Amino acid sequence: MIKRALSVTREANFAEWYQTVIAEADMAEESGVRGCMVIRPWGYGIWERMQRLLDDKIKATGHENCYFPLFIPLSYFEKEAEHVDGFAKEMAVVTHHRLISDGKGGLVPDPSAKLEEPLVVRPTSETVIGTAFARWVQSWRDLPVLINQWANVVRWEMRTRMFLRTAEFLWQEGHTAHATEAEAREETLRMLEVYREFAEECVALPVVAGEKPENERFPGAVATYSIEAMMQDGKALQAGTSHFLGTNFARAQDIKFQNSEGVFEHANTTSWGVSTRMIGGLIMVHGDDDGLRVPPRLAPWQIVIVPMLRDAPEDAAVVDYCKALQKDLAGLSAFGEPVRALLDLKAAKAATKRWGWVKKGAPIVIEVGGRDVAGGNVSVLRRDRLYREDGKLDSAVVAKGKFVGGAVAALEEIQSGLFAEAKARLDANIAPAADWAAVEAHFAEGAKTPGFLEVQWSKPTGAALEKVVERLKGLKLTLRNVPNDAAPADGACIFTGDAAVERVLVGRSY
Amino acid sequence: MIKRALSVTREANFAEWYQTVIAEADMAEESGVRGCMVIRPWGYGIWERMQRLLDDKIKATGHENCYFPLFIPLSYFEKEAEHVDGFAKEMAVVTHHRLISDGKGGLVPDPSAKLEEPLVVRPTSETVIGTAFARWVQSWRDLPVLINQWANVVRWEMRTRMFLRTAEFLWQEGHTAHATEAEAREETLRMLEVYREFAEECVALPVVAGEKPENERFPGAVATYSIEAMMQDGKALQAGTSHFLGTNFARAQDIKFQNSEGVFEHANTTSWGVSTRMIGGLIMVHGDDDGLRVPPRLAPWQIVIVPMLRDAPEDAAVVDYCKALQKDLAGLSAFGEPVRALLDLKAAKAATKRWGWVKKGAPIVIEVGGRDVAGGNVSVLRRDRLYREDGKLDSAVVAKGKFVGGAVAALEEIQSGLFAEAKARLDANIAPAADWAAVEAHFAEGAKTPGFLEVQWSKPTGAALEKVVERLKGLKLTLRNVPNDAAPADGACIFTGDAAVERVLVGRSY
Structure with missing residues (x-):
């Protein structure tokens, strides 16, 4: 089994995995202020x-x-x-516009500075x-x-x-x-x-x-x-x-x-x-079990260059080589904007940095050591295909010029690949359900990747709608939306048995 | 006398002029919420x-x-x-996190939703x-x-x-x-x-x-x-x-x-x-007595094209001509960014639009009428030189190609011209003052454009500094800063008579 970068997998505990990605990818953290986060x-x-x-x-x-x-x-x-x-x-309601000492080293709202009309944030x-x-x-x-x-x-x-x-x-x-x-x-x-x-x-x-x-x-x-x-x-x-x-x-x-x-x-x-x-x-x-994968159009840094330094005189040549590479990449244009390439010169081990960027989900990580410089190469790690079939990291040594020449195409491929993967999953997990029993069976205890069900309904309103909502609540379901491109209704409402007027999606939600 | 676009001049009432520019240039307005503005x-x-x-x-x-x-x-x-x-x-202090009805159609903070620890905005x-x-x-x-x-x-x-x-x-x-x-x-x-x-x-x-x-x-x-x-x-x-x-x-x-x-x-x-x-x-x-003048690097639109339409069949040709001009301009680069050119097609009279853009301070306003189209020209109004010596608007008819060819240089000239004008005024209004009497004389009742005075002082601290601050307050003055490039002190402190250690600026402030 491949050892992955995160301590928890999506399958083992999706909620915990989500929190772990947020922490490990330097996304956000609890602020100490109730309900408010620090966005890192x-x-x-x-x-x-x-x-x-x-x-x-x-x-x-x-x-x-x-x-x-x-x-x-x-x-x-x-x-x-x-x-x-x-x-x-x-x-949140603002009621005062001043603080005063409470006489015990603390502060309290000043009673004489109460707003005539409270303000809502x-x-x-x-x-x-x-x-x-x-x-x-x-x-x-x-x-x-x-x-x-x-x-x-x-x-x-x-x-x-x-x-x-x-x-x-x-x-x-x-x-x-x-x-x-x-x-x-x-x-x-x-x-x-x-x-x-x-x-x-x-x-x-x-x-x-x-x-x-x-x-x-x-x-x-x-x-x-x-x-x-x-x-x-x-x-x-x-x-x-x-x-x-x-x-x-x-x-x-x-x-x-x-x-x-x-x-x-x-x-x-x-x-x-x-x-x-x-x-x-x-x-x-x-995200996957190694952390986040950021689509290149959204990645603050699309290509990160990690020099492999050894505190030796050869380091200067490696850094120079990396700087030239960064300049070449910054001269390229992807998605109508200059390519965002970072040279990571922080004081840390190359392997630590590599895994840091993998967890953050930078689309491409380049490693450059003395041997790469000598051979005019770079070692390329693509975040969308991290491992080979044998479970080893799929880091490929490529001629520098070849990598630069193909960098924009690679970013475009990663962007469209992430979309295609998610789209296939979405399409595979929306299914029609002919009646209420089918809905119950689909969302039964222990069902995996429940997805959305498309059902026909008579679009009840008021109290009748409330009854539908309650019934769905029993399965922890909610009405999502009536897709703009849904086919016209052609059957009976699964809730009332009346003639259906449209198709609506039901699912569990965040 | 030239009739200016604003109802008040800087000289007549600077504070009122400031509010007028803000209103007429579509900058901001009172929001109805105490102390908060709407930024337009x-x-x-x-x-x-x-x-x-x-x-x-x-x-x-x-x-x-x-x-x-x-x-x-x-x-x-x-x-x-x-x-x-x-x-x-x-x-501003937040003390509650919920509102409830006051029983009279209004809302009040819910006493049962009082925060244990108030939060400060x-x-x-x-x-x-x-x-x-x-x-x-x-x-x-x-x-x-x-x-x-x-x-x-x-x-x-x-x-x-x-x-x-x-x-x-x-x-x-x-x-x-x-x-x-x-x-x-x-x-x-x-x-x-x-x-x-x-x-x-x-x-x-x-x-x-x-x-x-x-x-x-x-x-x-x-x-x-x-x-x-x-x-x-x-x-x-x-x-x-x-x-x-x-x-x-x-x-x-x-x-x-x-x-x-x-x-x-x-x-x-x-x-x-x-x-x-x-x-x-x-x-x-x-700003001047016609409104704001925005430096081109900050102008949301650097060049505004106003077509002079007459609700006539010829209008289409004028609009097409303007669109082509806008495209030519957008292809240029000024200050390292694409030129921001707007074609103003709003439903209003051309003269109203022209004066609207003058008051907003768009650096260059182009007017295009049927005659301009026929002659391959544009009428150019530069915000930094609005009037001729005879007091008429300095609108110049220029061949379209010539205008486009010189547009970037014109924007650069406006940017540097605004700076030079302000810099000359700053330099002309900072003067040394040898003693307290000179400060008093300079800031006497009725003195115009008081500017800053540079004085030598012994940099007192604590209570001695407070005395200096009080004395300055009598003339509505405050200590501004000790300029990084000020000459070394070489005289006596104007406040204490002790040997001065540095030069500090005093002035009236916002």
Whole structure:
């Protein structure tokens, strides 16, 4: 059996494996502040790459970035009843603006500095951004308003898990206002498609894009769409959402405009977000028993050069050779950007560094020793094919020029290979289920890689929907989404026996 | 007299002019949340450019970005007495994590969801990052730790002014730990120099880099350095600071390591920050009576193309011509990046758009009408030379090819011209003052563009320094910094009459 770099395998304990990857790949750590994590350099570097690539797409579709306040006065929340019901249970509330000594060497909030109106730390910004939209929008000429912000938000979660559910997290939230329902609905779907494309092209994360059922809607939304990814344990991760808000928020916040006939109308608004949760998805889709594997488009460093030094006079020649290699690589362009090549000169053993980069998931690790320099070679380790069939490390000695000449193609191959692997797994683990019994059998105790089941249903609402949700809960299942590309219904609803109107995915979820 | 684009001139009322530029140039607005502003697209676009350029320099000097929690437990602050004294008076305190209905349609913090330990919204992150450093640093091999974070911070200011002093603001804060005092001091000065270079090269903002006197030190620092810029009203703006913290924070937070002899030592730490305040400096240094002038390196759009349309069939040809021009310009490279050229197709009159871009300060505005298309020309308006001597707009008709061929040189000229203009003003308004009477005379009631005075002093400390500070306060003056490149002292201290040890700048400040 091959000895792997991590102390726990995915098969032995997926949850523990996830935490181990996060620690060993230098992604994040507990901060000591309840529910908040420290995002470490490699993890934050991946987030910066996500930001750059997604931001380009958000700007290319006509949106501009702004920044809105962290704090939201309580009264803003009171206006949209459904929205506050959805969020009020888990918000951080600022009540004082000063500390004073408690007389015992400690500090306490100063009773004389109590805020007249408490402030909420934003859990999402519809209310505060809507208030700005109400100021900005007077005439149909002011529409559409197409805004995005990159920010931190806070939701007081009881049980937290790094990247997947933390009290504070980082995200982008887009907010738009339109003159007509049709335009706002088009925008909602446009951004869902931007998310699908970003997830699949950049994160190499295959997803199912579709509409969430009524019970899974964003509080206050008319329709919520999501991209759903499948983790290696078969569970679903909602990796991005796009909401059509109708005129619900516009009515609460008085976003109205004079149309071309001079009549006042409420705007139709949308909102959409992707967060650091996507990093959790990346780990659980691409990680293996040696650590993380980062798709080259997201890798802070795509190629890492590790010189094998011996504290000897020959070291200088090895370092010079590595510097020239780094320069050659940095002159290349992959995915429309300069190749990111690092020369790792930290004070540590070459083997320690090599395994460090394997665990971090750098796509290609190059080792260079005195013999490589003499022969004009490099030793190449590709993260996507780490071992040979005999279980030995698949490190190949290649002529330096040949490696440089093929480096861009190798990065492209790793990117598409990671996607293909995940896509094959997703496709293999979505199956139709003809009736409730089939669902029960599939998700029975001990079933492995349960994946998603596609079932036909009559799309019940209200109390009838609640009954369905309860029934699914008994199997620890939730409704994921109605895939945009699902076939039309042609049978009976597995819950009610009525004629089905569409196909919906069910699965276990994070 | 030339009719200018703004309703108020700098000379008539500098403070009102500043607010007017912010409004008319689409920079920011009041949010309705006390002390917090909304940063609008053009303002945020400038911040994004600042982030990109400064981040490149921070990374080039070996720092990695991370992200640390927004919330800091009270107990973290209690450890560093001087630090908490400096900040405790103005922090937002989170005391509850849930809201409930007040029974009258409103919301109140849920008394049953009171936090055991209140959380402070970070005013700066030394304490929480230091706690992480204590986990990360064990051996001399772990040093230096070179970290930066881009984040929002909150200081509960009583009087706020957009960009200059807001309760919430955006910044980067660098934090480093080193094995020796010498290395940490070197880092402190290295980052001061990075700030000077960034301010002068990118923001076209000439600054004086130097050490702040003892009374102006960051709470808990051993030494604080700053870059000081001079606004058009002669006042000083501290535009960036770099702090050598010695072992003060390391002792409070237990950041210690085993040196190469196996002995435990406390690390020496530094911190340094630049914030959205820099945008206030940009406005007050480069703005004029027609609005903002943005240095090309920071302009979200460097060249804006305004087609002059008449709702006529010829419009299509004008738009096509503009699109081709935009493509030509986007293919150019200025300051090592692709030229950012916008084609403004919004539904508004060409003259309205032109003046909108003038007020925003886009470096070059191109207008294209049917006659320009017929002649193969463009009408060019440069923001740095808006009017001819006769007071008419200096819009020049130029052959399209000639304009494109000279566009990069024009952008470079605007960038260096803005710097030269500001630098000449700074130099002209720093003067030596031989004695206290000269200081009094210079800053007498009604004195215009007071600028900075350089005085010799004996660098008093403690109570003697407090007396100096009080005396300066009588003239509304503060000690700015001791310029790194100041000549050695050669006279008497203007405050005490003792032999002077150095030269220090005094001035009025924001």
